[in-house]
Amino acid sequence: MDCNNFLNDEDILKDQNRIQPFVNAIIRNKHLFKDKVILDLNAGLGLLPILISRSGAKHIYAMKSHDHAQKILEQNNINNVTLNKKPIKDVELDCKVDIIISAWMGNMLFYHGNILELIAARDKYLNKDGLILPDKGQLYLQSIEDGEYCEQKMTFWDSVYGVNMKWMKHWVKHEPLLESIRENQLNSDPVLIYEVDLLKCTIEDLSFSNSYQIQINRQDFITGVIIWMKYSFTLTHLPINVIMGPSKSPFWKPVILYFNEEIPASKGDKLKGSLAMKFNSEDLIDIKLSVHTKQYHQIQYFRLN
Amino acid sequence: MDCNNFLNDEDILKDQNRIQPFVNAIIRNKHLFKDKVILDLNAGLGLLPILISRSGAKHIYAMKSHDHAQKILEQNNINNVTLNKKPIKDVELDCKVDIIISAWMGNMLFYHGNILELIAARDKYLNKDGLILPDKGQLYLQSIEDGEYCEQKMTFWDSVYGVNMKWMKHWVKHEPLLESIRENQLNSDPVLIYEVDLLKCTIEDLSFSNSYQIQINRQDFITGVIIWMKYSFTLTHLPINVIMGPSKSPFWKPVILYFNEEIPASKGDKLKGSLAMKFNSEDLIDIKLSVHTKQYHQIQYFRLN
Numbered sequence: 001m002d003c004n005n006f007l008n009d010e011d012i013l014k015d016q017n018r019i020q021p022f023v024n025a026i027i028r029n030k031h032l033f034k035d036k037v038i039l040d041l042n043a044g045l046g047l048l049p050i051l052i053s054r055s056g057a058k059h060i061y062a063m064k065s066h067d068h069a070q071k072i073l074e075q076n077n078i079n080n081v082t083l084n085k086k087p088i089k090d091v092e093l094d095c096k097v098d099i100i101i102s103a104w105m106g107n108m109l110f111y112h113g114n115i116l117e118l119i120a121a122r123d124k125y126l127n128k129d130g131l132i133l134p135d136k137g138q139l140y141l142q143s144i145e146d147g148e149y150c151e152q153k154m155t156f157w158d159s160v161y162g163v164n165m166k167w168m169k170h171w172v173k174h175e176p177l178l179e180s181i182r183e184n185q186l187n188s189d190p191v192l193i194y195e196v197d198l199l200k201c202t203i204e205d206l207s208f209s210n211s212y213q214i215q216i217n218r219q220d221f222i223t224g225v226i227i228w229m230k231y232s233f234t235l236t237h238l239p240i241n242v243i244m245g246p247s248k249s250p251f252w253k254p255v256i257l258y259f260n261e262e263i264p265a266s267k268g269d270k271l272k273g274s275l276a277m278k279f280n281s282e283d284l285i286d287i288k289l290s291v292h293t294k295q296y297h298q299i300q301y302f303r304l305n
Numbered sequence: 306m307d308c309n310n311f312l313n314d315e316d317i318l319k320d321q322n323r324i325q326p327f328v329n330a331i332i333r334n335k336h337l338f339k340d341k342v343i344l345d346l347n348a349g350l351g352l353l354p355i356l357i358s359r360s361g362a363k364h365i366y367a368m369k370s371h372d373h374a375q376k377i378l379e380q381n382n383i384n385n386v387t388l389n390k391k392p393i394k395d396v397e398l399d400c401k402v403d404i405i406i407s408a409w410m411g412n413m414l415f416y417h418g419n420i421l422e423l424i425a426a427r428d429k430y431l432n433k434d435g436l437i438l439p440d441k442g443q444l445y446l447q448s449i450e451d452g453e454y455c456e457q458k459m460t461f462w463d464s465v466y467g468v469n470m471k472w473m474k475h476w477v478k479h480e481p482l483l484e485s486i487r488e489n490q491l492n493s494d495p496v497l498i499y500e501v502d503l504l505k506c507t508i509e510d511l512s513f514s515n516s517y518q519i520q521i522n523r524q525d526f527i528t529g530v531i532i533w534m535k536y537s538f539t540l541t542h543l544p545i546n547v548i549m550g551p552s553k554s555p556f557w558k559p560v561i562l563y564f565n566e567e568i569p570a571s572k573g574d575k576l577k578g579s580l581a582m583k584f585n586s587e588d589l590i591d592i593k594l595s596v597h598t599k600q601y602h603q604i605q606y607f608r609l610n
Contacts, residue, residue, distance in 0.1 A: 051467075068472060161324070161352060163377070164377075
């Protein structure tokens with residue numbers, strides 16, 4: 001359910017996992033902000049603009065600001081922040097900026113995020129040699145054993161309050177699940193499958209097709225793969241990495257993709273394949289997963305929409 | 306975060322608290338449906354239309370149906386259901402109906418619900434002597450002691466990562482909280498503050514101003530009131546009451562309204578006041594709460610938006 005704007009802001013401010021990396025990127029990196037012009041794409045109540053101002057920035061343009069942000073700025077004696085309630089696409093800035101700060105991330109890096117807004121703002125306003133915070137995103141892939149839960153999910157459709165809904169089973173298997181799993185359900189090490197550099201990427205780069213090879217680390221069945229994300233501030237004095245892992249993802253969830261059939265595997269077995277993601281918009285992502293072993297070959301299609 | 310349509314349907318079907326009352330209203334009340342024409346405003350995958358068909362209905366018009374609903378109907382040999390993916394407002398039925406079934410409820414009965422859709426469909430299509438399922442909704446009010454949590458919420462704004470956001474305290478107190486509380490935080494019995502009859506209500510009836518009197522049941526402080534809802538199928542053979550109580554509300558949450566200051570009260574004290582709710586739309590509700598004791602008088606305004 002949607003809550004109002006203000007409650008959302010409160011929830012975000014109270015979610016340390018989301019806010020702390022941004023706060024650290026600012027207050028421990030004053031050298032980046034000193035005398036610079038900054039664009040914050042999602043200012044809310046003004047927390048980050050105020051911290052940026054205190055870090056010595058020359059001026060901050062703060063988009064999507066909350067009604068109360070002006071009063072909070074005043075009570076903190078901040079007078080070099082220009083607030084605007086609108087998103088950047090509806091605003092015309094009269095200068096370029098040195099740094100853009102944006103929580104552009106969504107699930108699977110881009111799903112329901114703000115990446116298109118960031119790319120457009122970057123191309124229009126970011127100075128040559130300007131910075132983006134955070135500036136990198138990565139996807140990792142790992143194999144999982146999740147047979148019991150998968151089976152439960154399937155069995156449900158046999159009889160829903162006495163109604164035969166078996167038809168749904170085929171579709172359910174092809175729905176990406178936005179869920180975490182338990183650590184002990186992972187049966188390979190993670191491999192990096194995709195990396196994006198926000199300073200350079202184009203909209204085309206958000207779609208990709210990359211091969212992977214994972215090594216199975218125990219005698220087990222493989223019911224599918226889990227894809228989880230990391231995003232980073234690599235331009236700060238010390239890099240800040242935020243890992244939304246397979247079993248612990250406080251906010252942006254990993255995605256589970258089930259194979260049509262589980263694959264019996266032994267320790268040391270190699271599983272190869274490729275993952276293709278076609279980014280249609282922030283709300284619509286097509287995913288193609290191929291997997292093969294010596295005995296086994298499969299391609300599957302999924303859609304997040 | 307939004308998930309896709311289909312996952313929503315799965316979640317709803319798996320939420321027994323939401324589905325079971327509707328299922329019972331159908332399968333234990335075949336006499337209501339026999340040879341009747343039914344309108345289901347939110348058919349999804351077709352569970353309720355199929356159960357209604359099996360209960361002997363003549364025909365079912367099923368709105369907002371899911372892509373897969375047609376196939377599920379076929380696999381259950383149902384051929385007296387007309388599916389439509391659109392909401393009823395975008396459809397023109399060529400006959401009247403005997404029963405409308407709709408999960409019209411939202412938080413505080415109406416917030417983010419579908420009440421306007423139901424009223425419009427009722428006025429246009431429901432036969433004289435037709436039924437609505439569920440047909441009644443009620444709001445109850447109880448006083449609470451919630452000082453510690455309330456204080457925590459306020460203190461947070463003193464320093465948010467070092468930024469003074471005290472300005473927000475005043476506003477936070479006037480935000481209705483969509484939250485449950487623990488049973489032992491209730492310090493009065495509940496009183497009925499509002500009742501709506503879906504067969505008769507007009508849009509004007511969704512706004513109201515009613516007085517209340519509650520008796521405090523222990524020596525305690527009163528930090529505010531909680532308002533929780535009940536909805537009922539009273540036209541079934543046995544009435545089916547679904548209570549979304551103050552401490553246990555599996556889906557639609559109660560609303561907590563804090564007084565400006567907590568009130569010291571003794572066992573047997575009477576707290577009087579009035580609650581006014583102005584319904585602007587399903588997404589916007591203004592609430593005015595007045596409270597008075599011998600020593601104390603206060604009026605507060607809240608908004609759910």
